[in-house]
Amino acid sequence: MGLMLLLFVLLSSLPLAAQERTAVIGARATLSDWADPLEALGTLEADESVTLSATVTEIIAQIDFEGGEHVQAGQLLIRLADAEPRAKLRAAQALRDERLAAVNRLAQLEQRNLAPRAEVEDSRARLRQVEAEIAALEARLANYRIRAPFDGVMGFRRVSVGTLVTPGMELATLDKLDRMKLDFRVPEVELGSLAPGMSLTARSAAFPAARFEGEIATIGSRVDPVSRSVPVRALLANPTERLRPGMLMEVTLARRLRDTLVIPESALIPEGERHHVLRIHEDDDGRIERRRVRVGERRPGEVEILAGLTPGDLVVSHGVERTRDGARVRLLGIVDDTTTVRELLEADRDGGGA
Missing domain, CATH: 1.10.287 (Helix Hairpins)
Known part of the structure; x- marks a missing residue:
């Protein structure tokens, strides 16, 4: 049963005297952390990465790794005859x-x-x-001794004992994966809103439920004259080493971090380019006041209020279409992070609408 149907059934079951006031659910205007998102696609690289090769022509006499294991800087990997x-x-x-x-x-x-x-x-x-x-x-x-230049994870080995190697021949790869570099591009017009140290989150299709936190490390010194975009490099912590070089990441940058006034998007009443809300006067027996507000950015389920409300104001979030300016309402409850609309409706129904 949908929320509106549940509300209709609840109201229909009330005594006539109780129905004189429309039952609504409220929400408070609260200060919340806010940022303007900027989305991009990026590719991961290892913090350090090297392809191991020989500098002399000789036969391999010993191999001390299989691939996939962690090695320490200076550890012997391959010995040539x-x-x-x-x-x-x-x-x-x-x-x-x-x-x-x-x-x-x-x-x-x-x-x-x-x-x-x-x-x-x-x-x-x-x-x-x-x-x-x-x-x-x-x-x-x-x-004749090939050692790990840094701590990292070995890739697949490409040779065996007895192989004749020559200078530049690929023997194995080594990647440092505890921290990753994430390279992506943003439009030139957004350059002024970027700065080193700006936080971001990244997602991967391989781990859809995970969010990886990072921050901008470097902003490119040149703008591509064809795409009109600038390269950006961020750093992501990768302590569990789930992220791997070459992965495609969905990047969301948090621009203009600020504390702002937020209400549920369901409380808005749009009229062309104008927006209104129904404020509940708790000190005046639940009287409704239709008030114009100026909105800013939006995110799923929430909207930023730039003018028209103050922190702590109570507005109608559900039941907006059932009441009007000057009417008095019966408040079923206030929805917040710990209470849902459905819980408030079901609690009122179980209580008989008292």
């Missing part, structure tokens, strides 16, 4: 030991005036040369 560079390193280290011993011997002879100083300096130069070669070999050996 490195027998040859390690052999070169050991040879260089042996040569360093030999030249270091030669330097020490010549230094002792120089102290006894048995070796010229120039020969000592030459031996030290040769030692520095081999030490530099060792440092270069050690740096080159690091290229």
